[in-house]
Amino acid sequence: MTLPEAKQQFISSWGAFATHWGINRTMAQIHALLLISPTPLTQDDMMTELSLSRGNVNMNIRELVDWGLVDRVLLPGERKDYFTAEKDIWKVATQIIKERKKRELEPMMRLLAQLENVEGDKKDKDVKQFTDTIGGIKNFSKQADRMLDVMIKADENWFVGSLLKFFK
């Protein structure tokens, strides 16, 4: 497989993959393009490479910057903005975990805490099943939350070394 074919394949698959994770195709494709680019790119470069409109590239790049996955870099003497992606996949994963935890897990945990003290007779089977289910999800979330915190703090070597040996 030639490099252009492989790039094409990677960008397209990465985009398809991302849709299973609630991330839009274009955002993932731009991320993929930047991940395999040895040098920073401009919005025009991305428009050309991926055949996208200026507005679309602009919106999705901003989203990637918000997620902390892409940085705007200013090259001396250049008028245009350049963008570059963090290449260390461990750091990428850590950043995604951190953001999703903040955006999704934490709000969900706040909701569960509220829902747990529902009024009603604990002997009523509907009340019981509701509180049991909420309680179960709350416990699970708490464990997941703690685990993710440790993963975020851990560096790659610690993870790959100690944890994986432990897991085997």
Added chain:
Amino acid sequence: MTLPEAKQQFISSWGAFATHWGINRTMAQIHALLLISPTPLTQDDMMTELSLSRGNVNMNIRELVDWGLVDRVLLPGERKDYFTAEKDIWKVATQIIKERKKRELEPMMRLLAQLENVEGDKKDKDVKQFTDTIGGIKNFSKQADRMLDVMIKADENWFVGSLLKFFK
């Protein structure tokens, strides 16, 4: 908060939450409804509770059964099919991990294996960045794959007990 309010809130939030994970709102709401129901429900029950059409409930229930999160149960003497959800959240999570691993992670790993042997001069910076990125993702995926396998095999007590102590 009364039980009906709390149920409503849970079902609606669970649906919204799910959209961030590439799961459709209705499927998640049906799942939520079954999670808090102490007894099995029919498709008609779900249609009424969630104000959905018959076709919609039918499709999404089938999807939940495919994911292994919901079971069809036949009550003796009853003509209609009843459905019930696995209530143990650890088992739910394990099942989801297992399925997503099979449906997404494994195909991605096969693709990465192919993309790694792209033709071209390793000294070319484009080739180098491409193979480095793919290699990095491949390594990371391999670690994640192994970790998920252990989590799937581990039982809840082992996980919550030993693993979380380890993580602290």
Added chain:
DNA sequence: TTTTATTTTCAAAATATTTTGAAAATTCAA
């Protein structure tokens, strides 16, 4: 068998999301 209840399918309609592109805003050099 025939009838009735129930489930499944799927084309069309409704809804939601993404993409475009041109206008407005901003930035920077002259």
Added chain:
DNA sequence: TTGAATTTTCAAAATATTTTGAAAATAAAA
């Protein structure tokens, strides 16, 4: 300043996804 280059915004258009509901298929009862 002014004006050219660049970035941002956002309403409208295009596209994709979800939902409906009625017809077809299936299963059970009469």
